[in-house]
Amino acid sequence: MTRISISKLHAYIGQEVTLAGWVHVRRDHGKLIFIDLRDATGIVQMVALPNHADAHAVASLVRSEWVVEVSGLVNKRPEKMVNADEENGDIEIELLGLTVLNEAQTPPFELTNDTSGIDENIRLKYRYLDLRTARMQRNIRTRSAFVSSCRHYLFDNDFVEVETPLLTESTPEGSRDFVVPSRLNAGHFYALPQSPQQYKQLLMTGGMEKYFQIARAVRDEDLRADRGFEHTQVDIEASFVSEEDIRSLVEDMIIKSAESAGKTIRQKPFPRMTYAEAMQTYGGDKFDMRTDEEKEAGILAFAWVVDFPMFEKTEEGTWTFTHNPFSMPKLEHLELLMKGERIDEILAQQYDLVCNGYECGGGSVRAHKPEILRATYKIMGYTDEEIEASVGHMLEAFSYGAPPHGGIALGVERMTMILTGETELREVQAFPMTRGGQTAVMNAPKPLTNKQLDELGIEVKKKK
Numbered sequence: 293m294t295r296i297s298i299s300k301l302h303a304y305i306g307q308e309v310t311l312a313g314w315v316h317v318r319r320d321h322g323k324l325i326f327i328d329l330r331d332a333t334g335i336v337q338m339v340a341l342p343n344h345a346d347a348h349a350v351a352s353l354v355r356s357e358w359v360v361e362v363s364g365l366v367n368k369r370p371e372k373m374v375n376a377d378e379e380n381g382d383i384e385i386e387l388l389g390l391t392v393l394n395e396a397q398t399p400p401f402e403l404t405n406d407t408s409g410i411d412e413n414i415r416l417k418y419r420y421l422d423l424r425t426a427r428m429q430r431n432i433r434t435r436s437a438f439v440s441s442c443r444h445y446l447f448d449n450d451f452v453e454v455e456t457p458l459l460t461e462s463t464p465e466g467s468r469d470f471v472v473p474s475r476l477n478a479g480h481f482y483a484l485p486q487s488p489q490q491y492k493q494l495l496m497t498g499g500m501e502k503y504f505q506i507a508r509a510v511r512d513e514d515l516r517a518d519r520g521f522e523h524t525q526v527d528i529e530a531s532f533v534s535e536e537d538i539r540s541l542v543e544d545m546i547i548k549s550a551e552s553a554g555k556t557i558r559q560k561p562f563p564r565m566t567y568a569e570a571m572q573t574y575g576g577d578k579f580d581m582r583t584d585e586e587k588e589a590g591i592l593a594f595a596w597v598v599d600f601p602m603f604e605k606t607e608e609g610t611w612t613f614t615h616n617p618f619s620m621p622k623l624e625h626l627e628l629l630m631k632g633e634r635i636d637e638i639l640a641q642q643y644d645l646v647c648n649g650y651e652c653g654g655g656s657v658r659a660h661k662p663e664i665l666r667a668t669y670k671i672m673g674y675t676d677e678e679i680e681a682s683v684g685h686m687l688e689a690f691s692y693g694a695p696p697h698g699g700i701a702l703g704v705e706r707m708t709m710i711l712t713g714e715t716e717l718r719e720v721q722a723f724p725m726t727r728g729g730q731t732a733v734m735n736a737p738k739p740l741t742n743k744q745l746d747e748l749g750i751e752v753k754k755k756k
């Protein structure tokens with residue numbers, strides 16, 4: 293008999309079915325043994341009666357988290373046993389056969405619906421057990437549904453999904469790189485991408501016109517509640533577009549995915565605020581517009597922040613970019629950029645998407661002509677040689693007829709946090725790192741063997 297998912301059982305009332313899953317809870321009343329069986333789709337109560345002696349004998353042996361296969365009769369519960377508050381509270385499986393597929397040790401913590409109170413190091417060491425809990429299942433599935441909805445939306449709008457390299461060049465994008473030593477070129481290093489920014493612009497230069505990628509971005513930054521070393525972006529770039537084109541595409545996509553997840557959006561179209569207005573009204577550019585009642589009701593308050601300054605002063609008094617060195621200034625400020633004048637007044641064609649106090653996306657229309665990108669780097673104090681070394685390949689690419697283009701990246705974890713109401717990034721990643729940067733379940737980072745170090749031509753300095 294083929295296996296039926298627990299969520300489908302109502303279609304089989306009065307019939308014999310095969311189920312498989314984990315023993316969630318077992319209550320032994322001697323003659324009657326109740327087992328709540330759990331699979332990925334739900335929980336159902338089963339009862340072992342003494343007249344089915346074999347199944348009853350196995351039922352008296354099994355323990356929580358044992359894996360079992362079941363044959364049983366789907367019965368409607370008698371009226372007085374119906375429990376409207378319980379999942380599948382109107383049915384019950386009468387056990388006819390019970391096979392143990394695997395036994396289980398007692399888990400190191402109780403697999404309750406919500407394990408957020410358990411010590412995080414223990415939860416992450418045994419993440420595969422934590423993932424069995426209702427809240428983690430919901431979080432990971434909400435994330436998958438969000439990504440799936442974006443993917444469908446983008447395919448429906450003629451976007452092409454392209455993967456860009458993971459082993460790439462270290463770039464000055466604002467964060468520290470994770471680097472990977474090269475064996476073939478000992479003493480040389482790749483960097484893991486902080487984002488596919490340059491490659492997606494090269495794809496536009498390559499005539500792809502509409503690109504997206506569910507992309508990993510890796511940044512060696514201080515870990516925070518809403519920031520990890522690794523995160524995933526819905527990364528988008530398109531040619532011949534304005535700021536408005538990208539914003540309305542993304543807004544439509546987000547509304548569809550949030551509403552299909554059952555969420556209510558506070559204001560549509562999303563309100564828009566300039567950076568200056570946001571600073572004046574909220575004292576920051578990641579604001580939360582909700583009232584306490586709206587927070588209670590789980591409402592999503594999206595807004596666009598636009599008109600960011602292109603540059604800000606560093607501690608040393610030089611200029612650096614605020615968001616992205618590849619952004620295009622507002623056209624009315626292009627001349628200032630080209631001349632390097634009144635730099636503090638130059639605004640960029642840059643936009644951020646904020647929701648409920650989080651920045652959940654950001655992007656810009658890009659400087660697609662080499663002389664504009666060069667002017668940006670000049671303002672940041674780069675010499676011609678430094679510009680060549682840093683973005684020479686982009687200047688060269690743009691000199692072969694790069695189309696005007698722009699894009700955005702949306703944070704998959706931040707969006708999932710917003711959709712689930714979670715406040716820690718780690719709760720919406722299957723295998724996040726600990727606060728100390730240690731991988732879940734597996735043991736990294738760890739030292740290399742001497743043989744590995746030799747092959748890579750690396751000598752490790754002893755830490756003092």
Ligand code: ASP
Pocket residue numbers: 486487488489509528616654655656699700701
């Ligand atoms: N690459 C940018 C980031 O990762 C996003 C973008 O401008 O598309 O923040």
